[in-house]
Amino acid sequence: NAGVMQNPRHLVRRRGQEARLRCSPMKGHSHVYWYRQLPEEGLKFMVYLQKENIIDESGMPKERFSAEFPKEGPSILRIQQVVRGDSAAYFCASSPDSSFYNEQFFGPGTRLTVL
Amino acid sequence: AQSVAQPEDQVNVAEGNPLTVKCTYSVSGNPYLFWYVQYPNRGLQFLLKYITGDNLVKGSYGFEAEFNKSQTSFHLKKPSALVSDSALYFCAVRDRSGNTPLVFGKGTRLSVIA
Numbered sequence: 001n002a003g004v005m006q007n008p009r010h011l012v013r014r015r016g017q018e019a020r021l022r023c024s025p026m027k028g029h030s031h032v033y034w035y036r037q038l039p040e041e042g043l044k045f046m047v048y049l050q051k052e053n054i055i056d057e058s059g060m061p062k063e064r065f066s067a068e069f070p071k072e073g074p075s076i077l078r079i080q081q082v083v084r085g086d087s088a089a090y091f092c093a094s095s096p097d098s099s100f101y102n103e104q105f106f107g108p109g110t111r112l113t114v115l
Numbered sequence: 116a117q118s119v120a121q122p123e124d125q126v127n128v129a130e131g132n133p134l135t136v137k138c139t140y141s142v143s144g145n146p147y148l149f150w151y152v153q154y155p156n157r158g159l160q161f162l163l164k165y166i167t168g169d170n171l172v173k174g175s176y177g178f179e180a181e182f183n184k185s186q187t188s189f190h191l192k193k194p195s196a197l198v199s200d201s202a203l204y205f206c207a208v209r210d211r212s213g214n215t216p217l218v219f220g221k222g223t224r225l226s227v228i229a
Contacts, residue, residue: 004158032214042119042205042219043159056216089159100209101119101147104217106158 002027004094004107007072012113019079019086021110026096032075033065033104034060037089049075050098082114117142119220127226130198136191136204136223138180141209144212148189150180153203153222162204165184165189176200 005024014017025032030051035043045059049069060067064082069075079086089111093104118141128134142147147166151159163174170182180191189206206220 040221042221045216048216056214059216066221100211101164103149103160104162105163106151108156108158
C-alpha cells in the first residue's frame with residue numbers, strides 16, 4: 001500500500017512565477033491536509049480538503065494561495081506570484097475520514113526555493 | 116486557541132540511557148495528543164497517540180508517553196535510547212470538542228550519542 005506521494009520533491013522558482021505542488025493521498029483516504037514548515041519551526045496548518053470540497057482553509061494566506069482536491073487526480077496546492085518568503089517545505093497528509101482522533105499520514109514533502 | 120509547547124529545542128542523551136522529550140499543551144476542552152518523528156528530508160512519521168483510557172500510551176520503536184491532565188503534559192519517553200533515535204520530534208494536539216486543525220509544537224531535536 002503506497003504511502004502519501006508528493007511531487008515534485010524539490011521545486012525552484014523565481015519571484016513572480018507560479019508553484020504547483022501535488023499530493024496523492026494514501027489509497028482509501030479521502031481527506032487531505034496541507035502544512036507549511038519553515039526552518040527551525042513546527043508545521044503550520046494551511047488547508048483541509050475532502051474530495052471536491054474545502055473544509056477548512058483558516059491557515060491559508062488570503063492572497064496568492066489556493067488548493068483543490070478534484071474528484072479525480074491529486075490534490076494541488078497552488079502559489080501564484082511567489083515571493084522569497086514562500087520558501088519552505090510543504091507537507092501533505094491524509095486520513096481515511098474526518099475523525100479527530102485519527103493520526104494523519106504524511107508525505108515526504110516538497111521543498112520550495114524561491115530565488 | 117490551541118497551543119503546544121516543547122520547551123527544549125535540543126535534547127542530548129547517551130546511548131543506552133533513558134530519554135524524555137517534553138510537551139505541554141493548551142486546549143479549551145479535552146485533547147487528542149500525538150507524537151510524530153521526522154528524519155532528515157523526510158515527512159513526519161506517527162509514533163503514538165492518546166485518545167482516552169490508560170494515561171500511559173505505548174507506541175512504535177519502544178517509545179511511550181504519559182498523559183497528565185493536571186499538568187497538561189504529554190512527555191515522550193524511552194527507557195533506553197538508540198543512536199538511530201536521533202531525529203526531530205513533534206508533539207501535536209487537537210481539541211476533541213471542536214472542529215479545529217491539528218496544532219504542532221516547534222519540535223525538539225534529539226541527539227543520541229554513542
